[in-house]
Amino acid sequence: MIAISGLTKTIEHRTMLAGVDLSIDRGGSVAVSGPDREARSTLMQILATLVRPASGTIVIGGLDAVADVYRVRRLLAYAGPTRILPNRLRVDEYLRFVAGTRHQPSAAADIAADLVGLKRNASIEAIVDEARGRLTLATAIASSAAVLLLDQAFDGLDVPARDRVCEWLVAARHRGTVLVVAENEPVAGLCDRNVALREGRLLETSVEAPPDRAAAARELVRA
């Protein structure tokens, strides 16, 4: 589903990525950790087609992510440190708009709001910055994209919301969704692979999902 080869990026004379290679199959998941948050974000933004790589190739769903940006974006949903402007809209209106552009039913928007613990009728203007982070995560969930890119997306979540979202994400993986999660520390039980980004390169170690969360996810899939 995702194949990255020889990816490099330099920003303001600083090497963020120095030849990143990564391959993820359908339904696969990778947790990207490491001390350099900026470099992780750069990798995630390149995967989200928001930033152009200096060199290397990225193929997502069989499409070249540089040559075919707009078709690739239909496969992706990115939740990261991007701004959401209120525009006098409510949470449900915004999420339904996102779901609508992705040809998803309104129910997907309502489920996303409930998962991250946002009041549906709350004004975006009124919710604090932390909750806007939750709204970004909710947009990714509402879009039901084939590839979910989550960059520090769990920061604003309380424990119950974090558990609900993790269970939903594991269930999504079982439906074939690809998950790439960038966090300071890997979220336990969420991803089946763990890679660390150090000095612009990815170092890989495998992680198994704990059985309890995997079982809960299977229950969700059956439901």
Place this chain on the structure above:
Amino acid sequence: MRAVVLREALVAARRPALVGAAIVSAGLLALFPIAWGVRGIPTLGGISLYDQQFRLEWVLALALLPWTAARVIANERGDDFVGLSALTAIQPSRLLLARLLTATIALVAVIAGALPVVISAQQMSAVAASRLVADQLALLTFALPAAIITVWWMQLTTDRLLGWLGAAATTLIVVTLGRLSVATMNQAAIALAAISVCAAAILLARADVWWRYLSEPKE
């Protein structure tokens, strides 16, 4: 595309500027005969109340339409606009097209809001209905260039105030140039609409390149 148009329309409808501009426009036009009577301003060479009010309508359109468009369109510009394209998986050109359509409709609503007042002036001045229709259609056509100029400016500047001032100045300049080039204001409005459609086509053609990626600091 439908979802984007609906969202832009919802954003525009929620802005107090839309209703405010419609009230100011209709209110000032309604005050005109109250202030000057059925003959209008005596020093304006004996032209009818309707003609005098139509001039005022143009002045109000020049002053209010760029401001209204700048206030009612959604806030995403620059990197926020790129983010919106990624979030919705919709090309920037289509997002802009929706924005242009919504802005034009909002401006048409502002002009149309004053129609009852204009019709009463036409009745008081015994002007032919065909003239009223032609004048108002020309003015409604002017909503298109006003919307396109403002959306252009709002996309190119990060500051809303600067965008509005730029749009207002550009609108004034192109209307003045248009009026100097052709015989009547109605012809000028139609010529400006045709030119602005070309300008919109250029903006839409380049949008997918200009707003493809987030801006990066210069090396």
